[in-house]
Amino acid sequence: MVLLIHGSVLLATAREVVPARAQMATTLGFHIILACFGIAFPTIVLAAEYIGLKRSDEVAMTLARRWSQALGVLVAVGAVTGTVCRSRWACCGLG
């Protein structure tokens, strides 16, 4: 589905401009998904840990521990895609 949307953006921009815009769309459109997890997933992990600590709930603690590993993976990949975005902006004198 994301690829579909992405394809339509590429089609719509291809004739008009420039691969430059399509490239911006690719890098940002991908990074924005990881960014969402980087922004909001920590709150979800902490909510699970809070429940786990408050109620001595082993299941919630297990969830928090496992989710934090998934968060680590997503933050690491997001750091890579984020750096790509940053270098694109730096090309335009923004970074």
Add this chain to the structure above:
Amino acid sequence: MRKYGPVIGLPFSVEGIFFFLEAIFTGIYLYGWRRLGGWAHFWSGIPIAVSGIFGALSVMAANSWMNQPGGFTMKAGRIVSVEPLKVFFNRAAAYEMPHMLLAAYLVAGFGVASVYAVGFLRGRRDRYHRLGFAIPFVLAAALTPVEFLVGDTAARAIATDQPVKFAAMEYVTHTARDAPEYLGGVYADGHVYGALRIPGLDSLLVGFSTHAKVTGLDSVPPADRPPVPWLIHLAFDVMAGLGSLSLIPLLWLLLAWWRRRALPKHRWFWLLAAGAGPAAVVAMEAGWIVTEVGRQPWVVYKLMTTAQAATTNPGVIASLSAVIVLYAVLGVATILILRLLARRWRAGDEQEAAVPYGPPSTDASALGGEAA
């Protein structure tokens, strides 16, 4: 874009600081599971969430500034002074910041919950899966109506602040009162084809009266209109439509909780919940298309066009192909790693990654709950 570098570089630098803070504390949090006591470990995670939020707000400051630029003084084509607070808290920030921040919570919340909804549909219905579903789902579902109100406010503000973007979003061909609302449909040569037309609704949504005047695409010369109104309009419809649909599982959950104090049992609820994750991603990407494509031909609203800012480097086609291949590989690899983690968890193989030269872990604090 180099021209506006001194202004827009500012929020990006601030974002950099928050990103590093987030990365550092993520390291501490992951490393600290078996090494910090229960609540100490919990508090080490708070800066991750906080810097994640402020990092997002910084990027949104930059993006909303591109929609409503201000806070700088220009003399002879050069920026001579910048007012950081006015750059950060520009006119569009007030509605763009909460809108994207909430969107991030909906993507992550519905995204994580949909993994457990799929598990539930496959028969994994123990407390572990129910709680793994409930925590992110309740958070995201509770924020959905808030996002609805924020989005509605944002659309109304855009009708005033960026009327041409709004005209493309809603297919307002001519400035008029009693403007109709179009659902779906394509736009070509100044006409709308194949849409469901609701008379007067657009004026009602913009100005709380069918008599309210809405600015149309004809208010600016063709060169200053966004190039692909159909994409902007359909993306807007997809975002608003999926946003409205996601109120259904929320109501269902409330009803089940009110009647039985338990999660709904019906298969359709779980199918909807499983679809909510991908739907949130699609809605978020669609919203991003609305704001970015809708601003065209401008990259900085009414100050600089995208054509002026885009690189015309002939190597871009090659690097574009490379980027697409690279990101496809990266995306697949990320999903494979997450699936590998999940398989390992199911197998009950929970040993934490060994930390070289790390202090020995204490198993008492690993249980966490006992510390409370």
